[in-house]
Amino acid sequence: MTLETQFITMFMMIAFGVYIGGAYVFFKRIDKWWTKRVVLRYLLELLFWVGQALLLFYILYKVNEGIVRFYIFIALFCGYAMFKALFESTFKKWVDVLLGFAGKMIRGIIRCIQMLVIQPIVWIVSLIFMLLHRIFVLLFKLFYVVVSIVAYPIRQIGILVYKLLPKKGKKIIYQIGQFSSKIRTKKK
Template identity: 50%
Template sequence: MTLETQFLTMFTMIAFGVYIGVAYITFKRIALWWADHIIFRYLFELFFWIVQAVLLFFVLYVINEGIVRFYVFIALLCGYAMFKALFEQLYRRLLERILFYLAAIFRFLFRCIRLLLINPLKWIITAVLFTLYRIVMMLLKLLNFLLLIILYPFRHLFLLIFRLVPEKRKKYFYPILNFFSKIKWRKK
């Protein structure tokens, strides 16, 4: 390995140490969203460090064919320490501002989607259901009217037959008539 490759590896690992500091601060800030779920917290933490290790060894493979030396870890530690000492407070403020603006953008997009898509869809569905309800009610009234017209002659026929029945036999019809007289018909 040439001296140039070693310097490139060292500076890359210092930059990667700064990146790990940025990624870890970002991960910890976003991890507050699922802090109540301890299983998610541990799984995401494990996944985060696995991804960082894979990225680290991929960068090492690209830079110096994957050769790991002691100065690689020292350079990583120096980069992380440089981030903690020089950039952490500035990055935290910047991260909070970015998250604030992203949340505002997502709230705005959610309101737009709700106002432009969901509410009109609700209104259309309500109008269609109301129209269908009114049509069904009109059809039921029409059916009721047609039944009254159709059954009207049968009613008179039944009354005529009932008058023709002898008095001794009428006593068998009275329980049936009493039952039907207790039914309350609702008029609209």
């Protein structure tokens, strides 16, 4: 390994240490969204560190053919310490501003979707149900009127027939009525 490759490796590892510091601060800022789900929190933490390790070894492979030496870890820690000392407070402020802006954008998009998609669908469904209800009420009233019109002559004929019946026929009808009322009371 040449001296130039070693310097490039040292510089890249210091830069990666700074990157890890920033990525970890960002990860911890968005960590509050899933802190109540312990299993998810640990799983995402594990995935974060595995992803960082894979990225580190990919960079090492590209820079110095994947050779791992002790000074690489020292350079990583120096980069991380440099981030903590020089950039962390400013980076946290920028992350908070970025996340606040992203939250406002997401809330705005959700509000637009709600106003442009969900509300019209709710209005259309409400209108359809209202129209169906009115049609059902109208059909029921129409059915009632038709039944009333058809039943009136039948009722009048029934009254006329009842008046023309002899007393024995009226008595039989009365007994049938009493019998059917006993059946109804026994079923209850």
